[in-house]
Amino acid sequence: MLKLLNEKEFLLFRHLVGKKIGVHLRDDSRESLSRKLAKRADRLGFSGYMAYYRFIKSQRGEKELVWLINEITIDESHFFRADKQLSWLVEELVPAMMEKRRQPRRLRIWCAGCARGQEPYTLSMMLLEKIPVSRAWDLKILATDVDVDSLKAARRATYPAEMLKSVPKPYLFRYFNPVAVTKAGRAYAIKTEVRHSILFRKLNLLEFPYPLKGPMDIIFCRNVMIYFQMSDKKRLLEEFFRLLAPLGYLCLGSSESLLGVDERFQLVGQAIYQKKE
Ligand SMILES: C[S@@+](CC[C@H](N)C(=O)[O-])C[C@H]1O[C@@H](n2cnc3c(N)ncnc32)[C@H](O)[C@@H]1O
Numbered sequence: 001m002l003k004l005l006n007e008k009e010f011l012l013f014r015h016l017v018g019k020k021i022g023v024h025l026r027d028d029s030r031e032s033l034s035r036k037l038a039k040r041a042d043r044l045g046f047s048g049y050m051a052y053y054r055f056i057k058s059q060r061g062e063k064e065l066v067w068l069i070n071e072i073t074i075d076e077s078h079f080f081r082a083d084k085q086l087s088w089l090v091e092e093l094v095p096a097m098m099e100k101r102r103q104p105r106r107l108r109i110w111c112a113g114c115a116r117g118q119e120p121y122t123l124s125m126m127l128l129e130k131i132p133v134s135r136a137w138d139l140k141i142l143a144t145d146v147d148v149d150s151l152k153a154a155r156r157a158t159y160p161a162e163m164l165k166s167v168p169k170p171y172l173f174r175y176f177n178p179v180a181v182t183k184a185g186r187a188y189a190i191k192t193e194v195r196h197s198i199l200f201r202k203l204n205l206l207e208f209p210y211p212l213k214g215p216m217d218i219i220f221c222r223n224v225m226i227y228f229q230m231s232d233k234k235r236l237l238e239e240f241f242r243l244l245a246p247l248g249y250l251c252l253g254s255s256e257s258l259l260g261v262d263e264r265f266q267l268v269g270q271a272i273y274q275k276k277e
Contacts, residue, residue: 001038001039001042002034002037002038002041002042002048002049003034003038004030004031004034005030005033005034005037005049009049009050009053010030010033010034012053013025013033013037013049013053016053016056016057016068017068017069017072018229019206020065020069020204020206021069021072021073021146021204021205021206022205022206022227022228022229022232023072023073023074023227023228024227024228024229025072036071037049037052040052040067044064056068066148069146069147070147070148070149070150073145073146073147073150074227075115075116075145075147075150076115076223077115077116077118077119077223078118078163078165078166079118079121079122079163079164079166079167080122080166080167080168081118081119081122081166081222082222082253082254082270082271084270085251085254085269085270085271085272086122086123086126087126087130088269088270088272089218089249089251089269089272090123090126090127090130090131091130093249093269093272094107094127094131094134094218095131097217098131098133098134098137104138105136105137105138106137106138106139107134107137107138107139107140107217108140108142108214108215108216108217108218108245109123109139109140109141109142109216109217109218109219109220110141110142110143110144110212110216110218110219110220110243111123111141111142111143111144111220112144112203112205112219112220112221112224113144113145113205113221113222113223113224114143114144114145114150114151114154114200115145115147115150115154116150116153116154116159117143117153117154117155117157117190117198117200118163119143119220119222120141120143120154120198120200121157121190121194121195121198123141123220124141124194124195124197124198125171125174125175125194127139127197128175128193128194129171129174139197140197140198140199141197141198141199142198142199142201142212142216143198143199143200143201144200144201144202144203145200145202145203146202146203146204146205148202151200151201151202154200155200157189157190157195158179158187158188158189158190159187159188159190160182160184160185160186160187161185161186161187161188162184162185164176164188172188175190175191175193175194176188176189176190176191177189177191205221205224205236206232206236208235208239209239209242210239210243212243213243214242214243214244214245215243215244215245215248216243216244216245216248217244217245217248217249218248218249218250218251219240219243219244219248219249219250219251220251221236221240221250221251221252222251222252222253222256222271223253223256224253225252225256226253226255226256230261233261234261234262237258237261237262237265241262241264241265241275244275245275246275246277247274247275247277248274248275249268249272249273249274249275250265250272250273250274250275251271251272251273252271252272252273253271254270254271256271257271258273264276
């Protein structure tokens with residue numbers, strides 16, 4: 001089995017990943033990356049990292065690049081993450097937005113970097129629960145990610161009980177069906193009424209311009225940009241600005257800020273920004 005990536009090899013893989021999906025691998029990730037790549041290269045019969053690198057860069061290595069991307073992305077997420085931010089958005093901002101917009105009764109939301117669907121499903125459940133009138137609206141949630149394994153899980157919409165610990169009990173009863181008891185415990189499937197407004201699609205936030213038309217009323221991009229370099233963040237915000245409706249909202253992760261990055265968005269709440277007119 002291959003040993004530790006040497007410095008040059010590590011920098012090559014880091015550059016490749018950074019360029020492809022914007023994730024900047026830290027220096028201290030050399031060991032963990034080596035472990036993943038060594039196992040993989042060994043399985044595919046490569047005798048050295050350079051031969052594997054050349055393969056991944058070649059046309060024949062396209063699928064392997066997808067594997068690498070799926071390995072590198074951090075799809076850490078959970079249902080009802082930052083629920084105070086979501087409650088304020090759903091209970092205050094969205095109703096106010098709906099009140100102003102008499103016609104057309106349309107609401108467009110985009111979850112960019114949706115992991116295994118926890119964020120868009122949470123949002124859909126909260127909208128159904130808190131704004132019953134939203135059922136009569138043309139409501140669509142576009143949920144995108146670059147990691148195709150995460151998207152597969154999101155579309156499956158079935159989660160082990162372990163992953164549903166953060167779901168409040170009333171939501172669990174109303175919006176999930178128990179489907180099976182496996183060795184790992186009980187699994188639950190999200191009900192159709194929660195799923196039907198959501199469309200999952202693959203989209204790499206580092207491939208510009210995005211193949212989307214907009215306008216979006218709300219964009220979620222929570223805990224995704226933290227791994228991006230400033231120049232990539234700026235380009236991404238350029239695209240968000242283009243796609244957001246005037247006075248539309250951009251929601252970031254609780255530790256993220258646009259201070260000094262883009263002045264065209266105004267902070268209006270907990271990591272919630274509004275596009276200035
Ligand atoms: C830490 S998770 C955050 C998930 C969710 N937004 C949340 O806050 O719970 C980051 C997600 O961003 C996705 N991601 C990373 N780089 C990306 C890129 N270049 N394009 C699209 N998605 C990306 C990862 O695959 C992962 O699912």
